[in-house]
Amino acid sequence: MSADQESMTTAAATPGQSGQEGSLWRELKNAVQGTEADYTRIPLRKAVFLLAIPMMLELLMESTFAIADIYFVGKLGSSAIATVGLTETYLFLLYSVAMGLSMAVTAVVARRIGERNGEAAGVAAVQSILIGLLASLPVSIAGIFFARELLAFMGADAWSLQYGYRYTQWMLGGNAVIMLLFVINAVYRGAGDAAIAMRVLWFANILNLVLDPLLIFGFGPIPAMGIEGAAIATNIGRGAGVLMQLWVLFRGGKHIRVAYSQLRVSGAVMFNIVRTSLGGIGQMVVAMTAWIFLMRILASIGSEAVAGATITIRMMMFTLMPAWGMSNAAATLVGQNLGAGQPGRAEASVWTIGWYNMAFMICVSIAFFLFNESLIGIFSDDPAVIAIGGEWLRILSYSYFVYGWWMVAVQAFNGAGDTVTPTKINLVFFWLIQIPLSWYLAVPLALEQSGVFWGVFISETSVGVFTLWLFSRGHWKAARV
Secondary structure (H helix, E strand, C coil): CCHHHHHHHHHHHCCCHHHHHHHHHHHHHHHHHCCCCCCCCCCHHHHHHHHHHHHHHHHHHHHHHHHHHHHHHHCCCHHHHHHHHHHHHHHHHHHHHHHHHHHHHHHHHHHHHHCCCHHHHHHHHHHHHHHHHHHHHHHHHHHHHCHHHHHHHCCCCHHHHHHHHHHHHHHHHCHHHHHHHHHHHHHHHHHCCHHHHHHHHHHHHHHHHHHHHHHHHCECCECCCCHHHHHHHHHHHHHHHHHHHHHHHHHCCCCCCCCHHHCCCCHHHHHHHHHHHHHHHHHHHHHHHHHHHHHHHHHHHCHHHHHHHHHHHHHHHHHHHHHHHHHHHHHHHHHHHHHCCCHHHHHHHHHHHHHHHHHHHHHHHHHHHHHHHHHHHCCCCCHHHHHHHHHHHHHHHCCHHHHHHHHHHHHHHHHHCCCHHHHHHHHHHHHHHHHHHHHHHHCCCCCCHHHHHHHHHHHHHHHHHHHHHHHHCCHHHHCCC
């Protein structure tokens, strides 16, 4: 062998830094563009990378919009922020249905893809869309006709009841676009087309970001619509995202395509999705209604407490969404590998993603601890709001890394189709522990909002540790969907 040949052979066997960088860049490009890789056969770390990157970028944009939205609304005052927060308590119920249904959709589609049954995956996609539309109808009716009453029930102030109710009308009345965004992106994630789901949310939320300041504050011939403009911008952006989803779904992605011949009602498939989703919806309803009770306690303390908590929740969303994206990769890998008859590989993917998620959340915790009031101050100049929001961020920083493990473990259960176990866990820790504990600390012990924050800290740290322990026992591997 010549010196040149030997040099080339050595370089191929042990690539240098430039080769590694080139390989990393290619994989990053593949992750963003999407590939036809079989996630049940390629190396596990590569599968995690190809799925997690677009899922994290997808939800990073969603969380970026949530932060930008509250930034613009914050210019209208603490009552406007409180209106958003109180409306979101009802949207949390919608999110619980949408997320619970999405869990089932991801699990069913992933299992069918793992079984190499693309036809059944397409049928499941159509049925999930029909279910989503039906589920959104009652919320639309309630939001359009009873917006003021819903805000009054949550303890809204006079400004919210006189001016802010139109925001509630738009957000609840147009909830179908939120529901479909969740459900159809769950189809893509279950199939392994995470890059498509990412591009849809980027398109929808960039449109939101452009329209938000234009409609809230006005520009040229566009009148200033105030808080109502924020809701209109959201509906336009997300509605455009749904149209993009449907166009791509029928045109065909890397792993799934819906044919026009599949546009029919399939009772058996619909029933299976609904049955599987009940546990997921149950676990989210339990968690989200717990937030409604907590926001009601905060509303009795004052609009500043609600505003501070609302900003903090948006900050949580900004940091948790990428972590949820990484966790969603666990759901896809668990579902597809169980479908392919590889439970050991399914479990290994969860532990791998869990370590990555924990490292990310530790970094976030450090930022929350060091810069809590500075972060809240970006969105409000009210000293009371800044102090309240900063306190919650500081408390969160003490155990935020536990959230990383909790999210991955929960998504492992959901990806396997075992949505009932997390529901039972949430029922105990959120309804039987979090709500009574937060109320007791806030009201009888007169700790006010601090009591609520510490109640959340205790209950959610406990549920994270317990869920991870239960996952380690492995019973989820026997779930059927």
